[in-house]
Each structure stands twice: as C-alpha cells, then as structure tokens.
Amino acid sequence: MKYTEDHEWLSADGDIVTVGITEYAATQLGDVVFVELPEIETQVAKGDEIVVIESVKAASDIVAPIDGEIVEVNDALVVNPALVNEDPTGEAWFFKIKVDDPAALDAFMDEDEYKDHIGE
Amino acid sequence: MADTVETDLITLPLAGLHAELGAKFVPFAGYSMPVQYGLGVLGEHIWTREKAGLFDVSHMGQVRLPKAALAGLEGMIPADLLGLAQGRQRYGMFTNDAGGVLDDLMIAHRAGDVFVVVNAARRAHDLAHLRAHLSGVEEVTDRALLALQGPLAEAALAALVPAVAAMRFMDVAVIDWQGATLWVSRSGYTGEDGFEISVPVDVAEGFARALLADDRVAPIGLGARDSLRLEAGLPLYGQDMDPGISPVEAGQAWAIGRARRTGGARAGGFPGADVILDQVAHGAPRRRAGLRPEGRAPMRGEVVLFAEVDGGAPVGRITSGGFGPSLAAPMAMGLIEAHVPADAVLYGDLRGKRLPVRQVPLPFVPPGYKR
Known part of the structure; x- marks a missing residue:
C-alpha cells in the first residue's frame, strides 16, 4: 500500500491501482453523506479533481493521484456514503485507475512515512 | 486541520470538560468551540431529536438592562416589548435604517431587570449599539450558558431542578440549584422542547456533569446545532439574515408585534420601520x-x-x-x-x-x- 500527502491510499495490482482515502482522512471528514464518482473510461491527470465527497461539515475533492484511465468506480458509495466512515481502507475504495506508468507509484509514501506525515 | 486551536481564540469556561468528553474544537466567532464529540454530527443530531442534548453556548453574549430600558430597547427592535409580561421571553431583531437586520436576540422580562442574549459574533457590536441608545447596559461575564434540548430535556433537567417542569415555551425563571442561582428559559434553537440555562461559572462544570450523569443526556457540538436549527427552519444571523436582508425577507415578519405594525398602538418607531412596514403591507x-x-x-x-x-x-x-x-x-x-x-x-x-x-x-x- 502507498499513500499520498492528500491522504489517499493506493493499492497496485499490475498497472491497475485501487484508490481510497485513509482512516485518518475519513475521521477528519466526519460523517460522509454524499459521494460523486468519475465516469468510467475518463482519462485523468495527476491533480485532477475527480471525486466530490461531502460530509456533514463540508464538501471536499479527491484528486487523481497519478496519470491514467478510470476503469472502475465503486457505485456502492453513491448508494451508501457512510461506508467511507465504516471501512475506508476496505470496502470503501473509490475508483480503479489503469496507470500510464506503474513506476510512478514508487514516488509515494509507504506506511511508515505516511504515519510520520500525520504525526502518529 | 479542523482541530487546531489558534492561540488568540477565547476558550470556553468548560473547555476542559469538553476535551475530556472527546470534543473536536473549531474556531467560531473568535471562540474555540466544540464542533462534535464521539457520537459524531449525525449521531448527536439524532440523539437530540430523540433524547436530550447538552450544548455549551457560553460564547453567546449575556447582557442585563434595567427595567426602565425596556421602552428604549423597543425603539431599537420591531418586537412588542412593552407588551412582554414579566416572566416571559421574546425573540427580536436589531434593525438598521435601511430595514436590514443587525442581529437577532432573545429578550427576557424578569422581576428585577431585562436579560438579553445575543449572538457571539455580534457581542461587541450589540453592546456598543445598546450603550449608544440606553443607559445601565451591563455585560454578564461571570456566567456560562448551557442549552438542554430534546424531548427528554424536561425530565432530565427536572431531576435536578423540579420547578422547570411547570414552565412553558418562552417562560423564564430564576431557580436555585444547590445554592447557586440558575437563570432558566424554556427555549432553544433546535426546534425541540428544551431549556437554556445561565449558570455561574464557578458551578457550571458541576452542573454540566450532573446533567451528563443522566443516561438520557449526551454532549452535542456546534455541527449538530447547525443541522438541528436548519431542519427546524430557524434562520442564522450572518447567513440567512444580515444588514442587507430585511426581517420580512428572512421570513421573520411573525416577530414584528401587532402593536408595532401599521395601525398598531405603537406603530413603527424602530430603525427601518418605513421600509419594513411597507414590506409587511405590500410584500418584499x-x-x-x-x-x-x-x-x-x-x-x-x-x-x-x-x-x-x-x-x-x-x-x-x-x-x-x-x-x-x-x-x-x-x-x-x-x-x-x-x-x-x-x-x-x-x-x-x-x-x-x-x-x-x-x-x-x-x-x-x-x-x-x-x-
């Protein structure tokens, strides 16, 4: 598992990377009440705002962590946004992305580095 | 992040208790305020609708005026204050000459004085505004303000101070609790039955703990306070009302007393009366x-x-x-x-x-x- 400074986790299987948000991010957001996901087959660039997530407190964006094509999205989150709080690193993945350059994953934090990042 | 406490924020008297109860704090109107506790905003909201939620609203301004100031206060507000019976509280708004809203407030007519509660963000403005028009304006700085809201609020509060059970909506009373003097009103801003309780700072924590010892009572933060008031259709100053929005536009024409309307015994006589009464008659x-x-x-x-x-x-x-x-x-x-x-x-x-x-x-x- 790799982590971004925006509190996303990335889990790679070949050139397909599954993306979600960390437990820390889910706790900070509070109760999630709305999720809007990108269209499948969308080409995205690192930094593009592709997911809208609304908690009881505020709206936030989730950005594409890496260049690639969206190949699958987790529609279960649209029906049940609370899943993001219940199981952020498991069932509540947001999208799968076919990455242009799998080697780009090496630049992200590993678990120890991420824990340092959030001060744990 | 949201739980960072800035050093120039004012801390509530019960901040230590909130921290012990697991509060997350946010800056609000210059105060470090508990935004949520362990239940989370959704859980706290539902708890308040079903049981009794305890809110710390000590950031709000508490002000005492001499009874003689009631007539002068009426000249600043479109409410019927001279018709406000002793022992009763009424909602009002400070208006400006353009017919906009400067703040909203609660006014209680008590045996010995008039007690006013104003929004935290407008405390300094409102004190200056009051002092410009009235004499004997005294800010109350030695009291916390708590709200207990929800269908079980009466039962939970009456277990400590039985006299509250006899109060009805917008009644005010001065009630003793273990030698301390509570200023109680049957009111709130959640749409639920409940009470607002001004309590001396030195006994506020003990009083809050006594309420929280009741299984029916949970601490509730600012997050749920906002969703509760919005569901109840209650406007918030600074969002739904401001100096560019009139009371009529804000849906608050009900708070303009009959006596203050065109044809009433004391029609007009408040800032912006020409604009506001025209809107009452002909629409905004x-x-x-x-x-x-x-x-x-x-x-x-x-x-x-x-x-x-x-x-x-x-x-x-x-x-x-x-x-x-x-x-x-x-x-x-x-x-x-x-x-x-x-x-x-x-x-x-x-x-x-x-x-x-x-x-x-x-x-x-x-x-x-x-x-």
Missing part, C-alpha cells in the same frame, strides 16, 4: 424559501439558483444548506425573488451543473415546543 422584493435539492448532493450557502435548467439570470441564492440527518436528505434555505412562483422547480448551480431544487414549506421537521 425577496422571500425566504425552504429548499429540497432533488438529488443526494447537499447545496450549501452561496449556491446560485436559476428558474431554468439553461440560461437566464439568477432568481435567488441559498443562504444556509447541508444534510438533514432527520430527513436523511439534503436541505437548504434561500432567498428567492418574489416574482418566482412558490411551486416552481428551481435549479442550483453546483460545481457547474444545474441540479433541480424543490421549494417546500418550512420547517422541515415539526417543532416539539411545549406551549
């Missing part, structure tokens, strides 16, 4: 509406509203919005131009897409007041 340029976005996406303040799905000029804007936990759906209030039919479907511009919004009557959730 805009009206407040309850709004239900048709999808699941919440629409918050400043979302612009259109009459058409494409093109056209804006016909209004959302002033407060979010997710209604009791509705399990998004909800909002907005200011809509008066010419728009009350049953027209509107379209809110959300992230560049126009999504349908229905206009609905307020409140979203029926009130539980004990009248």
